[in-house]
Every structure is written in C-alpha cells, then in structure tokens.
Amino acid sequence: MRKTVLEAAGLHRSYGSVRAVDDVSFRLSEGGSLGIVGESGSGKTTTARIVVGLEHADSGRVVIHGRDRGDRRRGRAERLARAREVQMVFQDPFLSLDPRTTVGGALRETLRLHFPGADHGRRITELLDQVGLGARESDALPRQLSGGQRQRVAIARALAVEPAVLVLDEAVAALDVSVQAQILNLLGEIRAETGIGYLFITHDLGVVRCVTDEVIVMRHGRIVESGPTARVLAAPEHPYTRLLLESVPRPGWDPRRIAEARRAL
Amino acid sequence: MNTLDIQALRLRLPGTARPVLDGVDLTVGARETVALVGESGSGKSLTSRSVLGLLPPGASARGTVRVVGDDVLAMSPGQLRVLRTGTAAMIFQDPRAAVNPMRRVGDFLTESLRLNARMRKEAAEERAVRMLEAVGLTAAALRAYPGQLSGGMLQRVVIAAALMGDPALILADEPTTALDVTTQAEVVALLGELRESFGTGLLFVTHDLGLAAAISDRVYVMYAGRIVETGPADELFARPRHPYTAALLDSTPRLDAPRGRLAAIEGRPPSLREELAGCPFAARCLYATDVCTRQAPALLPLADGPARLASCHHGDLVKENHR
Numbered sequence: 001m002r003k004t005v006l007e008a009a010g011l012h013r014s015y016g017s018v019r020a021v022d023d024v025s026f027r028l029s030e031g032g033s034l035g036i037v038g039e040s041g042s043g044k045t046t047t048a049r050i051v052v053g054l055e056h057a058d059s060g061r062v063v064i065h066g067r068d069r070g071d072r073r074r075g076r077a078e079r080l081a082r083a084r085e086v087q088m089v090f091q092d093p094f095l096s097l098d099p100r101t102t103v104g105g106a107l108r109e110t111l112r113l114h115f116p117g118a119d120h121g122r123r124i125t126e127l128l129d130q131v132g133l134g135a136r137e138s139d140a141l142p143r144q145l146s147g148g149q150r151q152r153v154a155i156a157r158a159l160a161v162e163p164a165v166l167v168l169d170e171a172v173a174a175l176d177v178s179v180q181a182q183i184l185n186l187l188g189e190i191r192a193e194t195g196i197g198y199l200f201i202t203h204d205l206g207v208v209r210c211v212t213d214e215v216i217v218m219r220h221g222r223i224v225e226s227g228p229t230a231r232v233l234a235a236p237e238h239p240y241t242r243l244l245l246e247s248v249p250r251p252g253w254d255p256r257r258i259a260e261a262r263r264a265l
Numbered sequence: 266m267n268t269l270d271i272q273a274l275r276l277r278l279p280g281t282a283r284p285v286l287d288g289v290d291l292t293v294g295a296r297e298t299v300a301l302v303g304e305s306g307s308g309k310s311l312t313s314r315s316v317l318g319l320l321p322p323g324a325s326a327r328g329t330v331r332v333v334g335d336d337v338l339a340m341s342p343g344q345l346r347v348l349r350t351g352t353a354a355m356i357f358q359d360p361r362a363a364v365n366p367m368r369r370v371g372d373f374l375t376e377s378l379r380l381n382a383r384m385r386k387e388a389a390e391e392r393a394v395r396m397l398e399a400v401g402l403t404a405a406a407l408r409a410y411p412g413q414l415s416g417g418m419l420q421r422v423v424i425a426a427a428l429m430g431d432p433a434l435i436l437a438d439e440p441t442t443a444l445d446v447t448t449q450a451e452v453v454a455l456l457g458e459l460r461e462s463f464g465t466g467l468l469f470v471t472h473d474l475g476l477a478a479a480i481s482d483r484v485y486v487m488y489a490g491r492i493v494e495t496g497p498a499d500e501l502f503a504r505p506r507h508p509y510t511a512a513l514l515d516s517t518p519r520l521d522a523p524r525g526r527l528a529a530i531e532g533r534p535p536s537l538r539e540e541l542a543g544c545p546f547a548a549r550c551l552y553a554t555d556v557c558t559r560q561a562p563a564l565l566p567l568a569d570g571p572a573r574l575a576s577c578h579h580g581d582l583v584k585e586n587h588r
Contacts, residue, residue: 039445040416146533147305176304176472181516181529188526203446206518210527233520247446248520249479251499255454262447 002029005197006051006086006165011060013046020046021057022221028165028214033191033198035212035229037205037244043221048167048201052088064164080114087158091170093150097142103128103153104138110160127156130193131186148179152186159190169201184210205248209233217241239265266334268434268466269293269316274328276311276490278321281537286311287490289328290564293434293466298457300469300477300498302513303487306534312487313436313470317353318345333433350381354427358439360419364411371407374426382430396425399462400455417448424455428463435459438470453480474517478502483572486510489535489545492564496573504584506567506575508550511587544578552579 006028013021021043028034038044049055051062053069062069064085073079090096097106104124111120128138131152142150151171158166168187172180188211191198200212208215208229216226217238225238236242243265247258269292276286286308293299303309314320315330318337330337332353340348357363364373374396375389384392394404400421411419420440427435437456441449457480460467471477477484477498484501486494486509494507505511515528532549535541544550547557556578564576569584577583 039447148533177474177513178304178516178530179533181518181527182531184518185526185529204518206520209520209524210518230524243447245520247450249449249453249473249476250521251478251502253479255450255457255480258447258450259454262451 002032004028005030005032005065006199007061007063008047008051009061009063011047011050011062012058013043013050013055014058019221021050024060024218024221024223026216026223026226028197028199030164031191031195031197032214033200033212035200035202035208035215036218037202037208037215038218039203039244041220042218044201044218045169047218048088048169048199051165051199052086052167053082054088084114084161084163086165086167087161087163088167088169089151089154089158089171091173093147093154094142096154097150099142102139102141103133103145106153107157107160110157114161123160127160130159130190131156132182146179147175148182151175151183155183155186155190159194159196162194163196165197165199167199167201170203171200172207173202173204180207187211205233205245217244267292267331268295268297268333269468270329270331271312271316272329272331274312274315274326274330276308276315276320276327277325278537279323282540283490283535283537285324285490285537286315289487289490289492291468291485291492291495293468295433295466296460296464297483298460298467298469298481300471300481300484301487302471302474302477302484304472304513304534306489307487308490309470309487310438313355313438313468316434316436316468317349317355346381350377351430352432353434353436354430354432356420356423356427356435356437356440358442360416360423360443361411363423364419366411368410369407370409370411370414370422373411373422374407374429377426378429392429393425396428397422399428399459400425401451416444417451420444420448420452421455424452424459428459431463432465434466434468436468436470439472440469441476442471442473449476456480474502474513475519486513489541491545491576492574493546493577494575495564496567496570500570500573504569505587506569506573506580506583507546507577508552508579508583509546510575511583512549512551514587544576552577552582554579 004027009025011021011024024047036044050057073082107124108120133152172183212229215229215232216223219240225241243261271289271291274286274289275284277284289312301309326338374393378384378389397406402421441452481498484498485492488509494510512530516530530549535545543558543560544562547553562576562578564574567573567575
C-alpha cells in the first residue's frame, strides 16, 4: 500500500443547528486522487476548506505527512511551511488572480514569498511550460487571457510551492467542455509527473470518473458511500449514489422517474 | 406554421470584423423541443435573445425572426411588449437574478398581467395559483419572498411566471445550469409535462450535450455564429457528421466512455476581430485541408435522413471515423 499523504479523521463543523460536516474521515495516498462528490449543501466545499485551513473544524484532525495541520506553528517560516503542504484551485480563476498583476508577476510574488533570495526567472518559465503557457502569457494580465488560460495560471501558481496536496474545488466547472478536457488532461499529466495528490471536489460524475481513483459521496454533511471510483460508479451501494448516477442526462433518460425517486429518498 | 422561424439571421456588432451571428436558420414547431448547443461565444444566447428582440446596443440585424408568423425584427416597441409579455417567454440561468428579492412571489407573478393585460388583482392571482400548481407548488408560495425558497423552487416560480402570459414559445437559456443534478431532473421533467399540457414550443439553449440529447427532439450545433450541424437528437449524437460535433462529444467526460485521456479540442474559437475566409473550425479541425481555409462550407442536407444537415467539406470522413 502506498504511503498516506493526507488523512482527515472525524471532522465536524456546525453552523448554528446545521451540521455542515458531520463525522467525515478519509485518507489520500501519495500521488493518489480522491474525489468528493455531492450536491449543494452536502458539505463537500466546507470539507475542502477545512483541509486547506480556510475554515476550522469544531473537532477532528487533518494530518499531512504525519503532522497535524492544527498544531500550533511558531513563526513565519513554520506558517509558510504549512501553506506549502496544501494548495487550492478555485472554480473561478478570475476571482483568484489580481487583475493588475501580470501572470509572470503573480508567480514571482508567490516564489519570492516562499523561496526568498533565489532567482525565479527559470522556475517561472518552467511552471508556465508545465501548464502549457509561454512567454506571451507571462506578460499578460488576467483579463487578456481566456478562462482556460486563467485556470492554467491558477494551477501553475498552486504548483509553484511544490505542495504535497492540491485541492481542486469545482476547478473545471466553469469551463467549456473542449477547454475542460484540456485542463483535465493537463491535471492527469501533472499528477503522473510530480506525484502530487489531488483532492477533487466536484458535482460532475463524468469528471470524477475521469480524474479520480477513489471517491466519497457526501449528503447533508455525511459520507454516504466511499470506495474505488470504478466500483462506486459501476455498482453503487447507497440509494443516493444511485440517484446521482441516474440524474446524469443521457439519451432515453427519464427525468420524471428521477424526480419521484428523489422525493422518495 | 412554425412557432419560431429564424431565417438567414445576421447580426453585426460595432468594432468587430465578422458578423457575430452569420446566417442562422432555425425553426421550432408547435409542441417541439429544440436544443441549441454551443460553447461560450458561439452565439447561442444571442440567437435566443434576438427572438425577443433583445439585441445588444449598436447591433445591426438582417434576416427574419418570425414568432408565430410575425417578424420580431420589424416590430414596434408596443408590439415587442406584447411579444415579451405574451407570445414568447424567457427562462434564464439564474433564478435569483430574475426576481426582485424585496417583493413577494405573488407580486412577481401577477405584475405583468396587471400592468400589460390590465387584469384585475383577483383574476391575476387566481391564474398565478393555477400556474404555481402546474409547476408543483402551492398557493402558499404567493406570500413567500424569493429568499425563503430554494434554487429549484425559485426556478419553478420563474417557469410559472413564464407561463402566466400563455406563451406559444418558451426560450430557456441554460435553465438548469445553476441547479443540482437531481434538481435539474425535476425541472426538465416539469418542462416536458408543461409542453404536453400547454402545447408550447421550447427552445432549450445549453452547453450540455448529454442534456440536449436527453430532452430534445431536434438539435442545432453552433460554432462561431454559424449552425454547423442539425438533426434529430438521437441520430446527431449517435452519428455526428461535423468534426466539431464529433470533437465535442469526444471531449465530454462521460460515464459510458472509456477512461483515460480525453480527446480535447486544441486551440480556441476564432476571435470576432478576425475575418473568416473559410470554415470557422478549420484551424482546430483534424480533417481540415486547403479547401477548408479558402471556402466556407454551406449547411447542406445529408443523405443520412430527413432534417439532417451539416456544413463540412469532409463530412463523409467524419462519418467513417467516428466510432
């Protein structure tokens, strides 16, 4: 069995009386890809934000390479080291990039913060090359790029600090299918080359099938099913997983039956 | 007579080198569900908005857009108001953006009938209750504020509002994109039922090929402002004849396709600032030859079946190679 890079154990998070995340545990092995699937309100995004550290869990632990993310870190160097463990790519790259900073500038800023003193020119070219961008894009502002190119920039910036885990929160949901396919292929290549682990948050089962090895299905804050992606999609055990699968439109699809099944569940 | 009949629609925007809609022909029959599929910038939303006479500022339009026989492009402001409040109705992607959060659902539903059709409050509310029931809600929703309803419920309210004026044609622009998959199924089921009970034609604008295949009778595929392929939904998706349709199908991560690398379409659609001499897809096309960059292919009938058309110089090759 491969080494575990990320482990979440017994995560809980409530907002008032709503249990957004309710006893969620999972592990991600080194170089693995774990999907979290669910609808709005399932708790998948809150779970991702707890892993990254944008949200605190009421209880439970997130451990990366054996070290608890919740441990008190002393000083700037330790906090930066924690930031390097996990990076995140959001759905809308336009909102996560500074409109006044060029692509190359954004990467340089990140590299300077984490690796001060070094010359970053070569590393920037290397990172851009890794995500299929060139010198022209390096000098461009975010608004001069297409949605797909912006998402490539966001991925390059996340990779800049060589994180152990990349959390992708609906990272391809806003892209056109032809561009989405480019990004999904790119993510596959990067994982094969670098051995980085992915935590892939999505509502799209087609995407899950394409880029994950393991999947957990969440509903109302709880994990209702988990296992190897191929098994869960081919032979779902929980009625909610079956409903999600049947809800994917295809020829001969019967939305009326799904609507009834949804009400029955 | 078709409910919607668009012929040779050309739309030019200021500061562009080529028309943003370039000779669009499209029809929707009574009780017919037609999907208009394309990626962002293909012109699918502009096409559906032109049906209501909603053109961008400075746009110049040529061609005809007939709704139940009347040309929208030649209508006076008064006639357009009648069209928009009665004959044709639009359902947008985001129901939260389509309603006023400060006003009750009942006011939202009855406003148009009371203002435009001068209907009395009681009569308008009675109709609102009937329409709410048609979309699976109850009269209780009349008193609710939008913030008290879920996204799926609110999209039902928006659909009920679209039905208030008894339209012949419903234009739905990505009406389920903002909804969860299981909610999407409910809304699609509802639209199907309404078509049967009210006899409306439906133009369904979407980027989702699977959804288009699942719900529509016929499909139009748009690329760079042109219709590149059309036909009955099942045939078009089983046997695409335009390289773009085939490539879109291959690049969609599907549950029934083999795993592994997706066949992405490299490059991106042509910019509006460039003129197009030949086929708009040529630069990204696996089948492109010299003729494709010189001469734009016409949308021609195929031998595959009735109502099947594609605009490709090499449609036969696509047929042989795809699956």
